[in-house]
Amino acid sequence: MRFFLGSNWDVKKVFLAITMFLGVIFVGNSINNDVWFLLNSGRYVETYGIPHVEPFTVHENLHFVMQQWMFALMLWKIYAAWGLSGLIVFQWAAGAVLLYVFFRLNYLVSNGNFDLAAIMTSLIGVFFCGGFVCQRPWVASHLIFMLEIFFLEYYSHKQSRWLLALFPLLSVLLINLHAAMWPMLFVFLLPYLAEMVIGGRIGFLGKCTVAWTWRKIILLAALMLAAAFINPYGIEAMTYTYYSYGIAEINRYIGEMDVLSIRFWLGLPIFSMFAVTAVYSRNKVPLHYILLTAGTGLMSLLAIRSFFLYLLFGALGVAYVYHDWKGLEIQRHYEKDFVCVRYGMLVSIFILLLILLWQNEAFLQNCISGKYEGGSLIIVLLAFLLIVAVVAFLIRKRIDKDGSAGIIIASLVLMVASLIPLKCTVYNDVVMSRAWDDCVEILQQRAPIEELSVYTGYNEGGYFEFYGMRCYMDARAEVFIKQVNAQKDIFHEYMMLCNGRINYKEFMENYHFTHILVNNYEALYEYLQDDDDYLLLYDSDEAGTTEESSEEGAEPLKYRLYEVKR
Numbered sequence: 001m002r003f004f005l006g007s008n009w010d011v012k013k014v015f016l017a018i019t020m021f022l023g024v025i026f027v028g029n030s031i032n033n034d035v036w037f038l039l040n041s042g043r044y045v046e047t048y049g050i051p052h053v054e055p056f057t058v059h060e061n062l063h064f065v066m067q068q069w070m071f072a073l074m075l076w077k078i079y080a081a082w083g084l085s086g087l088i089v090f091q092w093a094a095g096a097v098l099l100y101v102f103f104r105l106n107y108l109v110s111n112g113n114f115d116l117a118a119i120m121t122s123l124i125g126v127f128f129c130g131g132f133v134c135q136r137p138w139v140a141s142h143l144i145f146m147l148e149i150f151f152l153e154y155y156s157h158k159q160s161r162w163l164l165a166l167f168p169l170l171s172v173l174l175i176n177l178h179a180a181m182w183p184m185l186f187v188f189l190l191p192y193l194a195e196m197v198i199g200g201r202i203g204f205l206g207k208c209t210v211a212w213t214w215r216k217i218i219l220l221a222a223l224m225l226a227a228a229f230i231n232p233y234g235i236e237a238m239t240y241t242y243y244s245y246g247i248a249e250i251n252r253y254i255g256e257m258d259v260l261s262i263r264f265w266l267g268l269p270i271f272s273m274f275a276v277t278a279v280y281s282r283n284k285v286p287l288h289y290i291l292l293t294a295g296t297g298l299m300s301l302l303a304i305r306s307f308f309l310y311l312l313f314g315a316l317g318v319a320y321v322y323h324d325w326k327g328l329e330i331q332r333h334y335e336k337d338f339v340c341v342r343y344g345m346l347v348s349i350f351i352l353l354l355i356l357l358w359q360n361e362a363f364l365q366n367c368i369s370g371k372y373e374g375g376s377l378i379i380v381l382l383a384f385l386l387i388v389a390v391v392a393f394l395i396r397k398r399i400d401k402d403g404s405a406g407i408i409i410a411s412l413v414l415m416v417a418s419l420i421p422l423k424c425t426v427y428n429d430v431v432m433s434r435a436w437d438d439c440v441e442i443l444q445q446r447a448p449i450e451e452l453s454v455y456t457g458y459n460e461g462g463y464f465e466f467y468g469m470r471c472y473m474d475a476r477a478e479v480f481i482k483q484v485n486a487q488k489d490i491f492h493e494y495m496m497l498c499n500g501r502i503n504y505k506e507f508m509e510n511y512h513f514t515h516i517l518v519n520n521y522e523a524l525y526e527y528l529q530d531d532d533d534y535l536l537l538y539d540s541d542e543a544g545t546t547e548e549s550s551e552e553g554a555e556p557l558k559y560r561l562y563e564v565k566r
Helices: 011-019 021-028 034-048 069-109 114-132 136-158 160-179 190-198 214-227 238-242 248-254 265-281 287-302 304-313 316-320 334-356 359-371 375-394 396-402 402-422 434-446 461-466 490-498 503-510 524-530
Strands: 453-455 515-519 535-539 557-566
Touching: 011 515, 021 069, 021 114, 034 359, 069 114, 069 136, 069 160, 114 136, 114 304, 114 316, 136 160, 136 214, 136 304, 160 214, 190 214, 190 503, 238 524, 248 490, 265 287, 265 316, 287 304, 287 316, 304 490, 434 461, 434 515, 434 535, 434 557, 453 503, 490 503, 515 524
Parallel strands: 453 515
Antiparallel strands: 515 557, 535 557
16 A cells, blocks of 8 residues: 555555556456457466467468567466466456556656546546456556666656666567567657657757767667577567558458447547647657557557557656646545545445446345356455445444545445446356357367367357367468468458358369358358258257357358258
């Protein structure tokens, strides 16, 4: 507690310290679709070591760089120990760590303005936790980027030489956790180099506050470059971004690579950039903050996934500008009527949150029966929180002179709110499409796993590969382009097949699949239903597993599983 509050702590800071972790509530308990190929990759690394030939699909001799191998192995270890519940807890913990480091960075930039840093963390954290924190390696890479910026800023305050040793460590971690993002370490050095060279010399470009010299920045870059060779793929991992990103066909297909639209909620950068620009225009801001905002803002307008970076670094200049802000003023009233109304409202909110948590009767029953892991613990915790809340309310007159009762109840409200996502069903075995699960079960009964060769699309492949089946395609899009695998442009072939622009008979003869899984967004969905060479094993319409599309107005997602007649 001392870290947050220092020696002169007060209840306001206690409340802000709690509320700045509000974003964790919005992380939720979903399982990202990329989890399946990551778990499969981690299991492979643990069993066989680092692969250099793609091991999971029907394709042979595809050159392969498992650029997320360390993150995949870590995720697999978590899953092997604690199952899907462990993966959910992982993303909650990742959200909390990101929020904490984000707070520390803004606290540093604002010269120790606790109120400002905590409020910025509360507000901005809701967006990046709700939109981007999941079981994907970008939570690790973005944490590393924040640490890099933090160390760069910290040096301007303390100028400690030991910081030089931390940058190579960040480079080693990133090249093994998420090699595709490794070059960004050097991109984030550029604003500091630019400010050192031209900052303060041209009036409208902002002032210079960077303590780094150009020689030290070049030294940092050299140390990070040398350290990055500590990876199983050498220069291939370091140049992975060069030959795997910027493929127009992939960018058109993958939603996170879409250009932001004003009509889309993540079009927020379009508006926030105007607001931030207005702040900067009234103050002389260090050039590196301007460049960080402009650079990450431009990146977010070009691709939705880069909005994560804009949220993390786009408002650093605002923290700098308002570092003298005096913080929130809390008016304390001790009149009996006011106290009763305030605590009546707090207790009402607390009860409402409990009702929201328990509104799903099945959830409560399954907790008691033990179907949900940790269900009994949740019930005990809720009962304990309710008792504490009632006790705090009853003795409010004695401890409210310093606002302690308010802090206790507010803290309880937040803790209960953080449990709300648990009311959603969390199964121990499957948290994906029921149709996928049904099809896996059918395939396991039809033949031994090692004899199966399954046609699957982009989204479905990783799940079936996780169960040991060799598939045509999965969500590792760049693995299926020729300039990466050095064999064949499989992704282009897949898109042509989906659009009905190649002969599906010839396609099937080339691959000799045993089974075909198609959805109603592929041309094969219509072609195969009238083809006597394929036996229908499963139809999601008949099984009642047709799913509503996540996109408004889109056609519901349907699946059919066929067996190829021999």
